[in-house]
Amino acid sequence: MAIEIKAPTFPESVADGTVATWHKQPGDAVKRDELIVDIETDKVVIEVLAEADGVLGDIVKGEGETVLSEELLGTLNEGGAAAPAPKSEAKESATAAAPAQAQSAASYAGEAADEPMLxxxxxxxxxxxxxxxxxxxxxxxxxxxxxxxxxxxxxxxxxxPAKPAAPAAKPAAAAPSVSLGEGDRVEKRVPMTRLRARIAERLVDAQSNMAMLTTFNEVNMKPVMDLRSKYKDLFEKKHNGVRLGFMSFFVKAATEALKRFPAVNASIDGNDIVYHGYQDIGVAVSSDRGLVVPILRNTEFMSLATIEGTIADYGRKARDGKLSMEEMTGGTFTISNGGVFGSLLSSPIVNPPQAAILGMHKIQERPMAVNGQVVILPMMYLALSYDHRLIDGKEAVSFLVAIKELLEDPARLLLDI
The missing domain is CATH 4.10.320.10 (E3-binding domain)
Incomplete structure (x- = not known):
C-alpha cells in the first residue's frame, strides 16, 4: 500500500516552503516516525516523519524545489516488503553464479541488509x-x-596511511583550487537561505512602509547586577538549575511599561489600530541560520524563573533548528540584545506588524555624575525604535524612561509602582 508523503500544513503567514534535505532515497527502508525530509520555510525548518514502516518510493519534489501547503512530496510503500528483496535476489545469484559472482552478490546482499541498521x-x-x-x-x-x-x-x-596513487591522481586539479599564493582572489558563491532572504525582505519592507524613529536612553545596571550577584546561587538552587540573567528583568520591566503605554503594544491592521490586551514578547535569538524571534506568551503572568527557563530552552532549540512554527508566530513587542556580541549602541529595526522594539547593549563602566560626585557605574545604552504612525514621541520617550526607572529600582517591579 502506497502512502502519500505530503508537506505539512503551513500557517497563513507562510506561503510556501523549500525541500531542504531528503534523508532517505528511493528503496531505503524507513521506520515509523523516522525523519524522511526537511522542509525549510521563512521561519523554521519543519521535519516530515514517516507515518509507518516501509520503503521509500518515488520522490516527487527534489531538494531545492518549492512546495505548497500539503503538496505531495513523494510516496512510502507501507510494510517494507521491498526492503529484503535485494538480499533474496543476491542469495539466488550466489547459488546459481560462479564463485566470484557469488561473492559479489553476497557482499551486495550484506550491504543491503545492513542499511536499515544504520x-x-x-x-x-x-x-x-x-x-x-x-x-x-x-x-x-x-x-x-x-x-x-x-x-x-x-x-x-x-x-x-595515504595511498601511493592518490598524490599522482590529483596534483593538476588541486593546484588552482587550494593554492593561495600572493595575489590570489578567492570567491565563494552560495544560495541565500529562505530564512535569510525573508529577513532581508522584512527589514526592507519595515523601513519602506513605516515612519520609523529611534529614541535613546541609558540605564544604571548596578542595582540589577547587585541583586543578581546576591541571589543568583539561591535562585539557581531553588529553580532546578535555571540561571538568573539580565533578560528576565528587561522582560518584566518591558511588560509593566507596555501596560502603562498600550500604544507601544499595539499594531496597525489596514486602517485599524489593534490594541492587544496581553503582552507577548519576542526575544531575538541568534542561530546558524540567522536571527530568529521566538515568543514569550503572556509575560504578565510569567515569573523571572519561568522567563529565564523558557529563553534558555528557546536558545537550545534555535541552535538545534528545533523551534516550531507556533513558537515563532505572533508577538506584540520584541527585545533584541546586541550587547552579548559587544554592541555599544545601535538602532534596531521594528518587526512588523509590531509597533516597537527595544534594543539592549553592552554594559560599559563609565564615569557618571551622582549627587555632585563622579562615580564609576556599569551603564547600558537602551534604544527604542518605534512606528511614528502609531506612537507619538512623548509616548516613546516615556515608555523608555519607565523601563529605565524599573531597572534602576527593581523593587518597583515587586511593588507594582
Missing part, C-alpha cells in the same frame, strides 16, 4: 565523511552501526 545520526556522519556501510563495523545490538562506530571509522580513515 541510525540516522550515524548515517549523516558517514555521508559527510564519504564512508560506506561496508567500511564500518557495527558494535550495537544485532550488529547495528552506532554513531560511535562511525566516529571511530572516520578517525581510523584519517589516521590511515
Amino acid at each position: 541510525s540516522p545520526a550515524a548515517r549523516k556522519i558517514a555521508e559527510e565523511n564519504g564512508l560506506s556501510v561496508s567500511e564500518i563495523s557495527g558494535t550495537g545490538k544485532g550488529g547495528r552501526v552506532t554513531k560511535e562506530d562511525v566516529v571511530a571509522a572516520v578517525e581510523a580513515k584519517k589516521n590511515a
Whole structure:
C-alpha cells in the first residue's frame, strides 16, 4: 500500500516552503516516525516523519524545489516488503553464479541488509565523511552501526596511511583550487537561505512602509547586577538549575511599561489600530541560520524563573533548528540584545506588524555624575525604535524612561509602582 508523503500544513503567514534535505532515497527502508525530509520555510525548518514502516518510493519534489501547503512530496510503500528483496535476489545469484559472482552478490546482499541498521545520526556522519556501510563495523545490538562506530571509522580513515596513487591522481586539479599564493582572489558563491532572504525582505519592507524613529536612553545596571550577584546561587538552587540573567528583568520591566503605554503594544491592521490586551514578547535569538524571534506568551503572568527557563530552552532549540512554527508566530513587542556580541549602541529595526522594539547593549563602566560626585557605574545604552504612525514621541520617550526607572529600582517591579 502506497502512502502519500505530503508537506505539512503551513500557517497563513507562510506561503510556501523549500525541500531542504531528503534523508532517505528511493528503496531505503524507513521506520515509523523516522525523519524522511526537511522542509525549510521563512521561519523554521519543519521535519516530515514517516507515518509507518516501509520503503521509500518515488520522490516527487527534489531538494531545492518549492512546495505548497500539503503538496505531495513523494510516496512510502507501507510494510517494507521491498526492503529484503535485494538480499533474496543476491542469495539466488550466489547459488546459481560462479564463485566470484557469488561473492559479489553476497557482499551486495550484506550491504543491503545492513542499511536499515544504520541510525540516522550515524548515517549523516558517514555521508559527510564519504564512508560506506561496508567500511564500518557495527558494535550495537544485532550488529547495528552506532554513531560511535562511525566516529571511530572516520578517525581510523584519517589516521590511515595515504595511498601511493592518490598524490599522482590529483596534483593538476588541486593546484588552482587550494593554492593561495600572493595575489590570489578567492570567491565563494552560495544560495541565500529562505530564512535569510525573508529577513532581508522584512527589514526592507519595515523601513519602506513605516515612519520609523529611534529614541535613546541609558540605564544604571548596578542595582540589577547587585541583586543578581546576591541571589543568583539561591535562585539557581531553588529553580532546578535555571540561571538568573539580565533578560528576565528587561522582560518584566518591558511588560509593566507596555501596560502603562498600550500604544507601544499595539499594531496597525489596514486602517485599524489593534490594541492587544496581553503582552507577548519576542526575544531575538541568534542561530546558524540567522536571527530568529521566538515568543514569550503572556509575560504578565510569567515569573523571572519561568522567563529565564523558557529563553534558555528557546536558545537550545534555535541552535538545534528545533523551534516550531507556533513558537515563532505572533508577538506584540520584541527585545533584541546586541550587547552579548559587544554592541555599544545601535538602532534596531521594528518587526512588523509590531509597533516597537527595544534594543539592549553592552554594559560599559563609565564615569557618571551622582549627587555632585563622579562615580564609576556599569551603564547600558537602551534604544527604542518605534512606528511614528502609531506612537507619538512623548509616548516613546516615556515608555523608555519607565523601563529605565524599573531597572534602576527593581523593587518597583515587586511593588507594582
